[in-house]
Amino acid sequence: MNRIIKFIVLDILKNKIVLVYTLILAILSWSVFSLEDNSTKGLLTLLNVILLIVPLVSVVFSAIYIYNSSEFIELLLSQPIKRAKIWRSLFLGLSLSLLLSFFIGCGIPILFYAPINVGIMMLMVGLFTTLVFVSIAFFSSIMTRDKAKGIGIAIMLWLFFGLLFDGLVLFLLFQLSDYPIEKMMVAITAFNPIDLARILILLHLDVSAMMGYTGAIFKDFFGTTLGISVAFFILFLWVLIPFWISLIKFKKKDL
16 A cells, blocks of 8 residues: 555656646745735735635646546556555545645745744645545546546536635525524534635634624634634545545446
8 A cells, every 4th residue: 555655646746737736836825925024914815825726726636637547546456455445545645745735835935934823724724625625536536437527526516615605605694684693604614614724714813803793603613622623623524524435436336
């Protein structure tokens, strides 16, 4: 298993797309912090990059890599190796490569410029976001053998979590504005890993006052040690559940 992971990591790290992705993240991160006098403003700007670009690249690149590695996967299946071990190795190899790219591109500037507690929180959120969307890519790619359809599913899931989900929530708030549904919003947030990551960062940047009464409720829950632990546990479930479903289907799939 370790040899397979090592081979996948080395193969991905030599990929020009990953190198360009790392370089773009590094240029954006260092530029944002260099141009802003206030590190908080820099973090808010970089937050949009982490919550949009990082998930998009993670889900699309992972889905494409899985489809392009179909012959390699079939070769591994012809060997006396369990299917679960192959699928886990592929996931770990992809995850480690993209996590390393994110850490080099965004993590180092964040730790260099940002306050230690906010910097570590943003770094952890970025790492979890990468893992979540790699897991979603595995889920979408195992759903269909058609490469175009699988990548389309991955992009649509990113689009839903990144943009459409917030629109649906705003519509719900508008329609039910006469009812006290603010506390229910805490539970709804669990259904979107990007929103969950955004709230964790905003609360640590002390800008929750800009979120109004709902922000106060989020701060009361996610601002506590228990709330932070629950949030990261939910993000862990977002990593685990899509990958677990894809693993079950991969074990039964006729390649």
